[in-house]
């Protein structure tokens with residue numbers, strides 16, 4: 001390191017010597033060098049190039065030097081770089097403009113820079129080089145996917161580096177609200193939460209999903225990390241229609257809504273526990289409604305007397321299991337000729353679907369039992385002329401089924 005320091009000392013003494021000689025020359029000519037524009041502050045992202053431009057009129061025989069103000073190091077004099085830094089260069093591109101170029105800027109290049117002319121007293125102007133760094137997630141200190149039992153707490157942490165210090169904001173990937181509990185204002189719902197730590201307490205299943213922590217400091221690009229919050233709970237089954245009636249020979253759909261996490265295995269059985277498998281008779285589907293809720297459907301094709309009875313939908317996961325029960329009964333037909341029965345429903349799908357509508361409507365009305373309502377549904381359907389079936393609703397309601405229905409709802 002001895003050589004560069006000696007070089008500095010030599011350069012500095014030359015510089016001081018030149019000052020007194022040139023002072024004499026100016027006194028003779030009468031023109032003083034003058035800065036045309038102020039030196040402008042520069043802000044640059046780490047790794048990019050920075051340039052300071054110094055414009056001097058009437059330089060005469062004087063010289064322009066670049067100095068790093070904090071270390072007092074002379075960087076360049078006129079067109080020569082003095083300092084031992086390969087990333088620096090100076091140019092004198094036209095008669096009064098001098099530039100200092102710093103290639104591939106580093107954080108330690110930050111600071112005050114001075115453009116100086118060796119008059120006596122010397123003239124100078126300064127400006128600041130700010131080096132900014134885009135945000136970067138510190139993965140070692142940032143949470144990954146998480147699992148929490150329902151009712152428990154989760155602490156999600158996200159750390160980012162960069163300059164200026166990045167601001168961290170949490171959002172849900174689906175745009176949903178984050179539920180902050182236990183704050184000064186109690187429970188609040190927010191679309192975003194700021195801070196390195198996101199604490200979720202008394203977590204519910206609806207809080208399950210992907211969370212994003214986004215780090216930004218004004219220096220592009222912003223970065224984010226995605227983490228999944230899995231909320232675990234015992235399966236739950238809801239059965240929208242526990243009593244399903246259908247006319248013989250039609251297709252019947254049974255439905256159960258399942259909520260479970262972790263993902264459950266769902267299946268159907270008959271009353272006796274015999275598992276139902278997909279074949280010509282049975283068609284089963286599952287539709288996801290969210291991360292944790294699934295709609296199970298069982299279609300029984302061409303409903304027959306042997307299909308009467310109880311059905312179970314069953315959901316099992318690592319935490320437990322749940323079942324739902326559905327009872328299937330036959331709706332009797334009226335005003336129906338032998339020939340119509342033969343053509344129903346295979347050859348007339350329109351008719352089959354209106355039958356479906358009819359008995360779905362009938363199921364709906366079970367929640368508010370009343371002969372009038374049931375009759376009205378049936379009458380309006382028959383008056384259109386399409387479905388030729390008729391339910392003896394009054395008979396049905398008078399029977400023991402009514403009691404059962406009232407108990408169920």
Ligand SMILES: *[C@@H]1O[C@H](CO)[C@@H](O)[C@H](O)[C@H]1NC(C)=O
Pocket residue numbers: 041127128
């Ligand atoms: C340049 O930066 C310095 C230091 O940050 C600041 O004090 C000064 O006001 C800035 N000058 C201009 C012209 O922006």
Ligand SMILES: *[C@@H]1O[C@H](CO)[C@@H](O)[C@H](O)[C@H]1NC(C)=O
Pocket residue numbers: 263288291
């Ligand atoms: C249903 O959920 C499973 C598991 O979460 C997923 O693999 C599948 O792609 C989802 N299907 C639909 C249609 O969303």
